Amino acid sequence: MESLFFNEEHNMLRQSIKEFVQKELVEHNEEWDEAGLVPEWVFRRMGELGYLGLRFPEEYGGGGGDFFTNIVLMEELAFGDCGGVGAAVGIQCDMATPPILAFGTEEQKQRYLVPAIKGEKIACLGITEPGAGSDVASLSTYAEKVPGGWKVNGNKIFITNGYRADFMTLLARTEKNKGYKGMSLFLVDTDTPGYVVSRKLDKVGQRASDTAEIFFEDMILPEDALLGEQGRGFQNIMWELQGERLIVAATCVAGARVVLQKAIDYTKERVQFGRPIIKNQAISHRIADLAARIEAVQSLVYTTAWQLDHGGYPTTEVSAAKLLAAQLMFDVADEGMQFMGGYGYMMEDPMQRMWRDSRILRIAGGTDEIQREIIAMSMGLGV
Ligand SMILES: Cc1cc2nc3c(=O)[nH]c(=O)nc-3n(C[C@H](O)[C@H](O)[C@H](O)COP(=O)(O)OP(=O)(O)OC[C@H]3O[C@@H](n4cnc5c(N)ncnc54)[C@H](O)[C@@H]3O)c2cc1C
Known part of the structure; x- marks a missing residue:
């Protein structure tokens, strides 16, 4: 049946994603649920096929598609009953990386967005804290301005892909007592000294997507780790x-x-x-x-x-x-x-x-x- 929202290109994309999901993913659903991790080859394979950058511009290796191309991807993962893969890929494509395109410098785009689209780097998004869940504006992870960069201390919890991500898009406080106006975004390499994955969390469902708690202990970030304008995170x-x-x-x-x-x-x-x-x-x-x-x-x-x-x-x-x-x-x-x-x-x-x-x-x-x-x-x- 014709659709108001999906054109011929969407339909062809859907068909190819469906074949990929059915041939390469579905058979692993139970195995990955038990293992508590989607293997890294899934990111690389999906990157190779262009599925991790469907709506990013072609100049960064994306497909230049519209929002419905991502809907097609996520629907097909759901049709394949791949909830854990959907969560991992959703963080990668729809949550941790769109801010890099929207607010990042050219260098940040080349360093983080391009490899994320290729599936060569796994991304996570660090917002939630033990003391700040729904009330994001109360978060307390603090990035203090120091000569040449930032010193970060704090703690994030429930971080999808956090157990083995290569970088985090981090929301931290840069000014105390300023509520939501005192926050900024940062791009953080997870091998930075002071970035500590303290534990992999054990969940009821969507077990194939890993979830972690992370600490920042006097973690020093360079100046250019700031993503977008300071105070507008x-x-x-x-x-x-x-x-x-x-x-x-x-x-x-x-x-x-x-x-x-x-x-x-x-x-x-x-x-x-x-x-x-x-x-x-x-x-x-x-x-x-x-x-x-x-x-x-x-x-x-x-x-x-x-x-x-x-x-x-x-x-x-x-x-x-x-x-x-x-x-x-x-x-x-x-x-x-x-x-x-x-x-x-x-x-x-x-x-x-x-x-x-x-x-x-x-x-x-x-x-x-x-x-x-x-x-x-x-x-x-x-x-
Ligand atoms: C599996 C999983 C993956 C996640 N992945 C990520 C991730 O990748 N990155 C990330 O940053 N976060 C992630 N989260 C965090 C998620 O966004 C939070 O769990 C969610 O926002 C709720 O916060 P909380 O768990 O602290 O609950 P709380 O905010 O403590 O809420 C507890 C209960 O109180 C209710 N409540 C709170 N405030 C009000 C109010 N004003 N009025 C009425 N009811 C209220 C809530 O609705 C809820 O029912 C993940 C969480 C889970 C469980």
């Missing part, structure tokens, strides 16, 4: 995170389709009381409700992406899409497991992984509550 990263949230929403909708289809297939096969369980309206109507929600949220995600891609800044719609899509994915996974009874709860069936993987989507990239807060504030209901 918070505004710059928050601007960029709109795209991230929408990509997460697109991933949720695609994931919901996969899980719902799996549930439908199962309920058609499973016979109890002499008939397939889908013949019970108690089940088929719940499937219908979920299918209707998928179509509604899908439309919201695509129309919001179109606005973002055409110079709009639809923060309320982005938050609405993230909120509804993450809840949808979670509900579909939970109902999917319910429809499968005890079989869905067994580790030998992928449903348990889909269920585990779905939970984080309501937390990372801004929690449900924070999305509601943004929507409420846009309605003049903020405190």
